[in-house]
Amino acid sequence: MTTTPRWADYQYEIYLNGLSGAVPRLPADPSRLEALVEQRLGAGPAGYMIGAAGTGSTARANRAALDRWRIVPRMLRDVAERDLSGELFGRRLPAPLALAPVGILKIAHPDAEPAAARAAAARGVPYVLSSASSTPMERVAEAMGDAERWFQLYWPKDREVARSFLARARAAGYSALFVTLDTPLLSWRPRDLDQAYLPFLHGVGTANYFSDPAFRAGLAKPVEEDREAAVRHFLGMFSDAGKTWPDLAFLREHWDGPIVLKGVLHPDDARAAADAGMDGVVVSNHGGRQVAGAVAAADALPGVAAAAGDRLTVLFDSGIRTGDDVFKALALGARAVLLGRPYVYGLALDGQAGVDHVIRSVLAELDLTLALSGHADPASPGPADLVREAL
Ligand SMILES: Cc1cc2nc3c(=O)[nH]c(=O)nc-3n(C[C@H](O)[C@H](O)[C@H](O)COP(=O)(O)O)c2cc1C
Numbered sequence: 001m002t003t004t005p006r007w008a009d010y011q012y013e014i015y016l017n018g019l020s021g022a023v024p025r026l027p028a029d030p031s032r033l034e035a036l037v038e039q040r041l042g043a044g045p046a047g048y049m050i051g052a053a054g055t056g057s058t059a060r061a062n063r064a065a066l067d068r069w070r071i072v073p074r075m076l077r078d079v080a081e082r083d084l085s086g087e088l089f090g091r092r093l094p095a096p097l098a099l100a101p102v103g104i105l106k107i108a109h110p111d112a113e114p115a116a117a118r119a120a121a122a123r124g125v126p127y128v129l130s131s132a133s134s135t136p137m138e139r140v141a142e143a144m145g146d147a148e149r150w151f152q153l154y155w156p157k158d159r160e161v162a163r164s165f166l167a168r169a170r171a172a173g174y175s176a177l178f179v180t181l182d183t184p185l186l187s188w189r190p191r192d193l194d195q196a197y198l199p200f201l202h203g204v205g206t207a208n209y210f211s212d213p214a215f216r217a218g219l220a221k222p223v224e225e226d227r228e229a230a231v232r233h234f235l236g237m238f239s240d241a242g243k244t245w246p247d248l249a250f251l252r253e254h255w256d257g258p259i260v261l262k263g264v265l266h267p268d269d270a271r272a273a274a275d276a277g278m279d280g281v282v283v284s285n286h287g288g289r290q291v292a293g294a295v296a297a298a299d300a301l302p303g304v305a306a307a308a309g310d311r312l313t314v315l316f317d318s319g320i321r322t323g324d325d326v327f328k329a330l331a332l333g334a335r336a337v338l339l340g341r342p343y344v345y346g347l348a349l350d351g352q353a354g355v356d357h358v359i360r361s362v363l364a365e366l367d368l369t370l371a372l373s374g375h376a377d378p379a380s381p382g383p384a385d386l387v388r389e390a391l
């Protein structure tokens, strides 16, 4: 049995390395990470990663909603020994954190998904592989070694491709399925529109499709002979805005592991997910990238958590930047969170090592925040540990 990591130790590791003159290659402050991405990456990729839908108001609201909650620390509660591990979908995880599915990582760094997957695996953190990855799912699975493998599905319009993706993911050892519901269409994204930048058209994000026998069977000519037609075929079947709740039966039939619906913001949708036999939901507005003007994810979390009760495992993303953000999400009813843009920035700036730095920074800060607030266990914080700041 491995011992539980002492996440806070990263802090002293950094200071001790400083004795020989070394400072971390990347900043600890996530807004500085974003600024560096803005500076160092090309305008197209930087805009795609950082950008959001509409005026960006939902992305800003995600941050504001988390900021508005303030932690009320408690004293003298023996936090000397802390254990951040817990169970999720029947597996023991070292901390209540996983890496969110982010497609097209080749626009961030040439090492792309395998580098992010290796960084996560080295810390025992699950990595959710996007179906729009720039590396085929089988190759990413190899990079994950014996770590937990989770797969995110953009539910293709073509049933055969959907069936094939599920069979391939299962065969490659992915256990949980995350089905993203909030992206049946890509939203209106001014930063990308102004640069006419869509990664797919540059051949990024189609690896799972172009390598898929069912997808290839639908093409008049092989992908290699007519890439443009292949991309057009991909755009037409990437997702399906016609799906409704009863369609979930198809997934239940073709996937025997946990199924988690990503992008749930309304309590009634959480109840519908439970009624459909789903195992969990991710309360998420896709990092403010889909519905411009959508409710802040943290403001939707308590209602969804209440509706879920003990019928669903509730996860959270959209706006998580730091350890104290994770604390707040846990206190508001999430069992664990998905980390999105910060690890993508780490990857963009320093490959696998950058992702490792970001994971360790967030978990060190979570460990310290728990301890300094009087909690030895991530399941301990609750609504009574927060107050809402008046606007
Ligand atoms: C560049 C980028 C690509 C993304 N691609 C996907 C994807 O392929 N599938 C998916 O379910 N979510 C995708 N997301 C959404 C993330 O999974 C997550 O919900 C979001 O990043 C959380 O918001 P935050 O980054 O502001 O914390 C993407 C997000 C970004 C920033």
Ligand SMILES: O=C(O)C(=O)c1ccccc1
Pocket: 102, 103, 104, 132, 183, 205, 286, 289
């Ligand atoms: O950009 C996104 O937010 C996203 O979810 C996505 C969708 C398709 C391919 C790659 C990323």
